[in-house]
Amino acid sequence: MITIDNLYKRFDKLEVLKGVSLSIDKGKTAVIIGxxxxxxxxxxxxxxxxxxPDKGTITLGDKTLQITENSRLKQGEIVSFRKxxxxxxxxxxxxxxxxxxxxxxxxxxxxxKRSKDEARKKALSLLEKVGLQDRADMYPxxxxxxxxxxxxxxxxxxxxxxVLLFDEPTSALDPELVGEVLKVMKDLANEGMTMxxxxxxxxxASEAADQVIFMDDGVxxxxxxxxxxxxxxxxxxxxxxxxxxxxx
Amino acid sequence: MFxxxxxxxxxxxxSDSFFPILKAGLQFTIPLTLITFxxxxxxxxxTAVARISGFKPLVLLTRFYVWIFRGTPLLVQLFIIFYGxxxxxxTLDPFMAAVIVFTxxxxxxxxxxxxxxxxxxxxxxxxxxxxxxxxxxxxxxxxVLPQAIRVSLPPLGNSFISLVKDTSLAATxxxxxxxxxxxxxxxxxxxPLWLYIEVAFIYLIFSTVLxxxxxxxxxxxxxxxxx
Ligand SMILES: Nc1ncnc2c1ncn2[C@@H]1O[C@H](COP(=O)(O)OP(=O)(O)OP(=O)(O)O)[C@@H](O)[C@H]1O
Ligand SMILES: [Mg+2]
Numbered sequence: 001m002i003t004i005d006n007l008y009k010r011f012d013k014l015e016v017l018k019g020v021s022l023s024i025d026k027g028k029t030a031v032i033i034g035x036x037x038x039x040x041x042x043x044x045x046x047x048x049x050x051x052x053p054d055k056g057t058i059t060l061g062d063k064t065l066q067i068t069e070n071s072r073l074k075q076g077e078i079v080s081f082r083k084x085x086x087x088x089x090x091x092x093x094x095x096x097x098x099x100x101x102x103x104x105x106x107x108x109x110x111x112x113k114r115s116k117d118e119a120r121k122k123a124l125s126l127l128e129k130v131g132l133q134d135r136a137d138m139y140p141x142x143x144x145x146x147x148x149x150x151x152x153x154x155x156x157x158x159x160x161x162x163v164l165l166f167d168e169p170t171s172a173l174d175p176e177l178v179g180e181v182l183k184v185m186k187d188l189a190n191e192g193m194t195m196x197x198x199x200x201x202x203x204x205a206s207e208a209a210d211q212v213i214f215m216d217d218g219v220x221x222x223x224x225x226x227x228x229x230x231x232x233x234x235x236x237x238x239x240x241x242x243x244x245x246x247x248x
Numbered sequence: 249m250f251x252x253x254x255x256x257x258x259x260x261x262x263s264d265s266f267f268p269i270l271k272a273g274l275q276f277t278i279p280l281t282l283i284t285f286x287x288x289x290x291x292x293x294x295t296a297v298a299r300i301s302g303f304k305p306l307v308l309l310t311r312f313y314v315w316i317f318r319g320t321p322l323l324v325q326l327f328i329i330f331y332g333x334x335x336x337x338x339t340l341d342p343f344m345a346a347v348i349v350f351t352x353x354x355x356x357x358x359x360x361x362x363x364x365x366x367x368x369x370x371x372x373x374x375x376x377x378x379x380x381x382x383x384x385x386x387x388x389x390x391x392v393l394p395q396a397i398r399v400s401l402p403p404l405g406n407s408f409i410s411l412v413k414d415t416s417l418a419a420t421x422x423x424x425x426x427x428x429x430x431x432x433x434x435x436x437x438x439x440p441l442w443l444y445i446e447v448a449f450i451y452l453i454f455s456t457v458l459x460x461x462x463x464x465x466x467x468x469x470x471x472x473x474x475x
Contacts, residue, residue: 050375075383083381093376097394097472107380110390139472159380 001026001194002047002163007056009042016042017053018218024163024211027192031205031226034215035241040198043215044165047196048085049078060084061162083111086156090168092148094140100151101127101136104158112159119158126154130184146177150184157188164188166197182208202245206230214238258442265433265443266450272429273450276343280415280425284347285408288354295359296366297388310359317356323417325349330421346418350411357407365400366392398469405462409455416451426450 002024009017016039024030032040045051047058052073058065061084065073094103104123108114114122127133130150140148149169156164166185170178182204189195189208199205205212205226212229214222214237222235233239295313298306317325330345340348369392377387419428430447434440 048379050378079381079383082378085379087376087379089372089376089379091372093370093372095373095376095391097398099472106390107382110386111381141472155376155380 001028001061002196003057003059004043004047005057005059007043007046007058008054009039009046009051010054016218017046020056020215020218020220022213022220022223024194024196026194028210029189029193029195029197029208030211030213031209032196032198032213032215033200033202033205033241033245034221035244038215039218040215041167044087044167044196044198047163047165048082048087049073050082050087083159084162086159086161086164088149088152088156088164088166088169090172092140092145092152092172094148094151094155096140099137099139100132100143100147103140103151104154107155107159122158123154126157127151129157129187130154131180144177145173146180149173149181153181153184153188163194163196166195166199168198168200170199170201200245202230202242214241216241258439261433261437261439262442262446265430265437266446269426269429269433269447270450272424273426273454276418276423276425277412277415277427278454280343280346280350280418280423281408281412284350284354284415285411287347287351288358289404291351291355292358292362295355296362299359299363300366313352314356314359317353318360322349322353322414323420325353326417326421342418342421342423345421346415346423350415350418354407354411358404361400361403361407362396365396368399369395394469398466398471398473401462401466401469405459405466408462409458412454412458413451 002022004023005021007017007020008015020039020043022030032043034040042051046053047060053067055068057067060081063081063084065081067073094100095106098106101120101123104126105116105119108119108122109116124133124136127136130153132147132150132154135143135147135151140151143151153164153169169185170181173181178201182201185195185197185204186208197204197209207226209226211223212226213220214229214235216237222229222233222238224233229238230242233242295310299310299314301307326346326349329349330340330342333340373391373395374387377391382390415425416427418425419431422428424432427447430443434443437443
């Protein structure tokens with residue numbers, strides 16, 4: 001489903017991704033963990049081309065992008081590749097001038113050219129799925145962080161993406177609101193959605209992930225099942241990181 | 249303060265002149281304001297977009313344009329276009345000249361307002377729009393502009409109201425707008441104090457109505473903002 005091969009990305013002099021390779025099967029959930037600054041966000045943003053990688057190969061669904069230092073993608077190519085992904089942001093980034101349901105309808109109408117009725121129907125069923133059907137007509141500022149994030153998930157789902165990308169979806173939330181968002185994510189994982197999740201929620205990782213990927217300093221240090229990474233790792237960098245997280 | 253006769257004469261002059269002055273306002277001041285504001289907004293929008301496009305020639309061109317029109321007095325711009333251009337064979341009708349100058353001038357100022365408003369919208373809004381598959385122009389039209397309009401309405405509204413008043417400068421190039429009409433009547437009745445107060449009063453009516461419209465618009469575009 002997703003294959004990344006030898007991906008590089010630098011910002012000016014700072015090399016952030018130094019040859020990242022990984023693959024994720026259809027219907028599986030991969031959780032990416034790693035210390036701050038290790039390149040997790042950058043990797044996720046390279047996957048949907050919000051950030052253009054310098055070189056490497058990304059395969060997503062039936063599309064393969066071979067990027068070299070002098071490839072220059074057209075907007076159309078970027079958009080059609082990106083349409084296979086949906087993204088959920090740490091700071092939600094809901095559209096503040098639109099109600100919850102309008103947020104979920106917007107891309108369907110503008111991008112997928114669905115009729116308003118069709119889009120509304122789909123939006124309502126997605127809002128119901130994330131437990132917010134009764135908040136459909138509220139504006140983002142009237143919703144709690146957890147509710148906003150669930151609208152964010154519905155907005156991404158509305159585009160029928162092949163894969164959902166989550167960048168620390170719960171780290172801006174008050175602790176008591178984290179659970180409701182993770183629950184929605186677990187449901188999606190169980191339904192066979194392909195997901196890539198950057199998170200510090202180790203409990204979620206061990207319960208919902210099919211694969212845990214540990215990144216440090218721009219490379220994938222270790223990957224495996226949650227059990228392999230959390231309980232049986234022999235890698236000193238992984239152990240050090242897990243110990244640090246456990247102390248918090 | 250005055251004898252009864254004087255008072256009566258002033259009241260007579262003011263009531264006789266009220267409708268002619270108001271008419272000049274409705275015939276020239278208001279159309280000039282509305283036309284130049286609309287054209288100015290269109291010009292401002294394209295200037296702002298060109299300015300943030302990052303395309304070097306366009307950026308330089310728009311910066312030059314804004315630099316010229318913000319850096320020189322409106323009155324001087326009017327004189328150059330109306331009194332100056334005929335010497336190179338371009339003669340413009342006064343109203344036309346006023347429309348051109350006010351449009352270019354407003355366009356320059358408003359483009360800076362619009363540019364600042366667009367740039368004030370959080371980068372995350374663009375990214376969220378891109379993440380659901382929008383192109384740059386879709387993201388601009390559907391997500392960024394509606395929010396930028398809300399941000400720019402108060403300053404644009406203020407500049408709209410100052411335009412109503414600035415149009416009085418068109419009197420200097422022989423447009424018989426509101427102020428010019430008042431001047432003409434003051435010159436023959438020898439009651440400048442009362443006539444100019446009357447002129448001021450009519451401007452006040454115009455700007456009050458326009459502020460009211462501005463409030464309505466701000467409410468309409470205030471969707472989704474905590475009160
Ligand atoms: N647009 C950018 N321009 C310059 N440097 C950047 C940019 N984006 C990220 N970086 C740098 O790249 C490095 C990796 O950043 P990234 O956000 O991918 O890390 P992360 O693993 O997501 O960290 P965190 O856990 O703190 O979110 C950091 O040093 C960061 O400062
Ligand atoms: Mg990050």
